[in-house]
Amino acid sequence: MARETCGILSRTNFHRLLDALSAKGYRLVGPMVHDGAVVWDTIQRVSDLPIGWRDHQEPGRYRLEQTGSQEIFGVVHGPQSLKPFAFTPREPLVQIERSKDGFTTRSTLPSSEKVAIIGARACDLAGLGIQDQIFLQGEYQDPYYATRRGGLFIIAVNCTRALQTCFCASMDTGPCAKNGFDLALTEVDDQLLIEAGSEAGSDLLSALSLSPASQGLTRQAAALGDACAQSQVRRLDRTRLPQALYEAHEHPRWDDVAARCLACANCTMVCPTCFCHKVEETPDLTRQNSEHSRLWDSCFTQEHGYIHGKNIRPTIKDRYRMWVTHKLASWIDQFGTSGCVGCGRCITWCPVGIDLTEEVSALLKSSEQRSTSSRPQEAPGR
Amino acid sequence: MSQGIGLDIRNPQLETIIGEIRRMSRLASNGLESQRPRLGVFKFASCDGCQLSILNLEDELLALGQALDIAYFPEASSTIDSGPYELALVEGSITTEEDAHRIRFVREQAKVLITIGACATAGGIQALRNWGDVESFKQVVYPSPHYIQSLKTSTPIAEHVHVDFELWGCPIDKGQLLRVITDLLAGVQPRLPVESVCLECKRRGNVCVMVAKGLACLGPVTRAGCGAICPSMGRDCYGCFGPTEGTRKGPGLPPNTASLANHFHDGLHLIPVEVLRRFRGINGYAVPFREESNAWEQR
Numbered sequence: 001m002a003r004e005t006c007g008i009l010s011r012t013n014f015h016r017l018l019d020a021l022s023a024k025g026y027r028l029v030g031p032m033v034h035d036g037a038v039v040w041d042t043i044q045r046v047s048d049l050p051i052g053w054r055d056h057q058e059p060g061r062y063r064l065e066q067t068g069s070q071e072i073f074g075v076v077h078g079p080q081s082l083k084p085f086a087f088t089p090r091e092p093l094v095q096i097e098r099s100k101d102g103f104t105t106r107s108t109l110p111s112s113e114k115v116a117i118i119g120a121r122a123c124d125l126a127g128l129g130i131q132d133q134i135f136l137q138g139e140y141q142d143p144y145y146a147t148r149r150g151g152l153f154i155i156a157v158n159c160t161r162a163l164q165t166c167f168c169a170s171m172d173t174g175p176c177a178k179n180g181f182d183l184a185l186t187e188v189d190d191q192l193l194i195e196a197g198s199e200a201g202s203d204l205l206s207a208l209s210l211s212p213a214s215q216g217l218t219r220q221a222a223a224l225g226d227a228c229a230q231s232q233v234r235r236l237d238r239t240r241l242p243q244a245l246y247e248a249h250e251h252p253r254w255d256d257v258a259a260r261c262l263a264c265a266n267c268t269m270v271c272p273t274c275f276c277h278k279v280e281e282t283p284d285l286t287r288q289n290s291e292h293s294r295l296w297d298s299c300f301t302q303e304h305g306y307i308h309g310k311n312i313r314p315t316i317k318d319r320y321r322m323w324v325t326h327k328l329a330s331w332i333d334q335f336g337t338s339g340c341v342g343c344g345r346c347i348t349w350c351p352v353g354i355d356l357t358e359e360v361s362a363l364l365k366s367s368e369q370r371s372t373s374s375r376p377q378e379a380p381g382r
Numbered sequence: 383m384s385q386g387i388g389l390d391i392r393n394p395q396l397e398t399i400i401g402e403i404r405r406m407s408r409l410a411s412n413g414l415e416s417q418r419p420r421l422g423v424f425k426f427a428s429c430d431g432c433q434l435s436i437l438n439l440e441d442e443l444l445a446l447g448q449a450l451d452i453a454y455f456p457e458a459s460s461t462i463d464s465g466p467y468e469l470a471l472v473e474g475s476i477t478t479e480e481d482a483h484r485i486r487f488v489r490e491q492a493k494v495l496i497t498i499g500a501c502a503t504a505g506g507i508q509a510l511r512n513w514g515d516v517e518s519f520k521q522v523v524y525p526s527p528h529y530i531q532s533l534k535t536s537t538p539i540a541e542h543v544h545v546d547f548e549l550w551g552c553p554i555d556k557g558q559l560l561r562v563i564t565d566l567l568a569g570v571q572p573r574l575p576v577e578s579v580c581l582e583c584k585r586r587g588n589v590c591v592m593v594a595k596g597l598a599c600l601g602p603v604t605r606a607g608c609g610a611i612c613p614s615m616g617r618d619c620y621g622c623f624g625p626t627e628g629t630r631k632g633p634g635l636p637p638n639t640a641s642l643a644n645h646f647h648d649g650l651h652l653i654p655v656e657v658l659r660r661f662r663g664i665n666g667y668a669v670p671f672r673e674e675s676n677a678w679e680q681r
Contacts, residue, residue: 035616036594039587060649062594079589089585260641263626264602265577269584285445285564287411296585301577302627316638351580351592351602352645 005202007210008217011070011190015046017155017183018118020208026116026153029085031075037062038078040085040117049119050075057163057344060353073157073187076166077121079349081272082128085117086149087135090295093144093279098288108291109143116153120181122174123166123343125156127272129180133335134275144294153200156181160188160224162232165344167357170235173341176225186221193221234347234357238338240364242329248363249321257359258317260352265298267346267354268323273339276304299323328360396546396571399493403468404569407449419468419567422454424488426474426481427508427536431553432499433457433473439556446560449567465491469566471559472545475501475508475536482533482542489543494566497539498559500552500664504624507552509536509667538667547572552622552664555607575606578626578637579619582610591618598646598660603637603670620663625670636670643674654681 009017018028031038033050043049054074056063067074092108120128135145159166159175168174177184182201186193193213196202268274278297283290297304299322305313313319331339340356347355409417423433437458439446446452453463470492476482489495497503505512511519512535520527539545549558558574565572575581579601583590591613592599599618601610605626612619626637639661646652646660655678662675 035589035591037589039589060593060645061596062590079584080587084587089587259638262602262638262642263578264580266580266584266590266602269581282561283564283568285442285449285560285567287564287568296581298577298581301575301581303576315635349590349593351590351599352641353649 005196005205006213006218007194007205007208008213009192009194009208009210011072011187011192014072014192016208017194017204018043018046020204021116021153024114024204026114028116028118030118031078033064036064038064038075040078040080043118046072049073054161055163057165057348058353059165059347059355060350062348070190071187072192073119073185074161076159076161076163077124077343077345079270079345081270081343081345082117082120082124082154083131083272083274085115085152086128086145087131087275087277087296088144088148090293091144092291092293094292096290096292110147112147112151114151114153116155118155120154120156120177121159121343122156122177123168123171123341124272125154125177125180126168126171126173126341127343128154130273130335130337130339130341131275133337154181154183156184156197158184158186158221158225159228160186162228163344163348164233165347166232166342167234167236167344168342169229169232170238171338171340171342175228175232176222186224188217188221188224191217193217234344234355236328236340236342236357236360237364238328241338242332244364245325245329245360249325251363253359253362254317254321256362257320257354258315260354261316261320262352263300263316263319264351265300266349266351267356268298268300269296270345270349271327272341272343272345273327274298278303299326324356324359324363396494399468400566400569400571403494403566406468407567407569410449418449418451420453420463420466421450422465422467422470422488422492423452423457424454424470424472425457426472426485426502426539427477428474428499428501428506430457430473432502432551435498435553435556435559436471439560442560446563450563466493467491468493469563470495471498472496472502472539473498475505475538476542477508477533477536478531479533480531485539485542494546495539495543496547496549496562497545498549498554500550500622500624501536502539503548503550503668504665505536505538505667507664507666510662511536512667513662536667549574550605550622550624550665551608555609558607576627577606578602579604579606579608579610579613579623582606582608583613586610586614588613591616592650596650598650598652598656600642600660603639603642621661621671622664624665624668639670639674640677643678654678 028043029040030043030049032041038050049072051072052066052069054065054067055076095106097104135142156177181197184195184197196205276297276299277294279294281290281292300319305311313322327339403419406417406419470488500506516534520530562572591597597618600621601619603626604619604621605623607623643657646657658675658678661671665671
């Protein structure tokens with residue numbers, strides 16, 4: 001059988017792809033409508049996907065709308081990126097049991113599971129790439145992350161519609177997936193153009209024996225991607241980063257944003273790249289057993305900045321500045337890339353709608369143009 | 383308010399006391415039953431729900447009874463042993479002259495005093511009287527109001543005596559209570575989260591009810607610990623675990639209630655009295671929530 005790298009599948013035949021994945025032993029996971037948004041969940045059939053739904057996102061607001069169309073991937077994304085699949089919100093690391101002469105430990109490495117994720121976006125893939133860099137590269141690989149990550153088969157969907165909050169084009173991460181996927185789909189009218197991005201993806205394509213994609217359809221898909229990039233209304237100017245943010249350390253805009261920021265940590269929880277975690281001990285009352293687990297943490301919590309008798313980031317201003325400066329500036333020094341992939345989740349899921357692109361643009365303005373408005377954080381009411 | 387559970391403990395003797403509890407607990411687990419640290423559970427103005435959370439420990443209740451000598455717990459047992467107690471759990475707020483005296487006696491009998499629940503920690507829902515006229519309430523509710531001996535205010539335990547640790551919630555989370563007891567028996571100062579409910583929501587994979595449904599959720603300024611129960615059921619958090627981080631006099635800075643309140647008003651179109659009522663609820667007398675609701679009274 002010849003290796004296939006590209007093919008088309010009609011919407012009505014989309015179930016064939018799901019069937020092929022199931023036959024290979026994958027649990028299928030896709031976006032499902034739940035509580036007014038889409039969340040990742042196990043799906044059984046195509047009709048479990050959010051057919052005909054579209055999401056509208058703006059700062060601090062997310063709404064779904066049913067358009068009545070047959071579009072399978074009309075919803076761009078929900079609050080979750082790919083982050084929870086490999087870096088889980090709570091990961092037991094080791095079980096400790098007291099023994100006669102001390103203690104014994106038992107590793108709680110997760111069992112590997114084959115999971116096919118259907119509908120990852122280019123920004124999500126970029127985020128996962130950054131997480132891979134953090135957890136898998138270098139001298140110390142994280143075995144928990146590696147086990148979960150190893151079981152993933154990723155089917156990306158190229159975006160053909162931009163949200164109000166998207167700015168992936170300016171971060172050079174989307175709207176079309178470049179790498180990091182096994183298969184990538186583009187929904188063009190009632191056809192799905194499928195490209196393989198890995199050997200496993202290519203094997204699956206071959207097994208499906210799809211009809212080849214016409215040049216016309218391929219061109220149409222590329223044009224939809226270009227139009228999507230063009231239509232993005234938000235952007236982040238990276239040309240002067242990281243230096244310009246270091247220079248903005250004393251900018252009055254930090255006070256302004258601190259008056260609005262709740263330090264609730266939603267931005268960091270939904271961020272596809274934020275990797276902060278804490279390790280927690282859960283002993284039982286008999287003092288014979290304890291579980292050592294890792295759970296998602298955030299640089300916006302009080303405890304995160306607490307180091308040996310002192311909190312080094314006591315105020316919301318300290319924390320917001322830390323987050324943005326790390327994400328957009330020192331991340332570049334640390335990892336060689338920006339920590340932001342332009343998915344816009346931090347904008348949508350901020351309860352008070354703080355817009356990262358707007359804050360950065362204000363922070364990068366010269367001192368003469370600086371805003372002088374600021375409200376003290378402590379004052380209740382206005 | 384006294385210091386919350388967390389990072390700044392100012393009782394200089396506490397470390398010695400916790401060390402002593404640990405020593406007793408060790409001896410007890412080695413067979414010296416008589417050495418078990420003694421527990422007293424005391425009730426003031428409250429609904430008993432937090433005490434029921436202790437009884438709801440069910441699976442762990444036997445282990446708890448083995449680890450501690452449950453010496454005074456009228457809700458659970460008619461056996462009443464006099465103090466002193468290594469550990470006192472105090473439920474309820476101070477609403478009468480008599481209780482204001484009794485809490486001093488409890489403090490004298492207790493080596494470590496922990497308040498359990500919104501009433502003991504922040505004055506409870508009955509602290510709404512602090513904005514009203516108790517005399518007129520009495521006239522309306524009771525046929526013989528002169529029988530009612532009551533203070534004009536409902537105040538948290540920490541306004542009367544020193545409190546070592548505070549457990550928030552209406553009711554408290556039984557897991558948190560067990561954790562605090564486990565830590566004390568192990569000789570460790572308990573540390574409970576002071577972060578926002580939002581972290582628990584996101585760890586559970588919940589969709590934000592404020593962003594996706596426009597509900598006026600107090601989660602961003604409310605401390606974690608409940609497991610995000612209400613948002614997990616599609617409801618907005620009403621702040622029963624109290625303000626995140628520090629209270630105004632405790633460690634840490636108060637949460638940014640002003641920004642959230644402004645968003646309730648400007649973004650979610652709540653009128654000022656509705657904003658006020660969001661903050662003036664079960665923990666309405668907790669300082670950051672109290673000051674926020676007072677600020678909206680002026681509008």
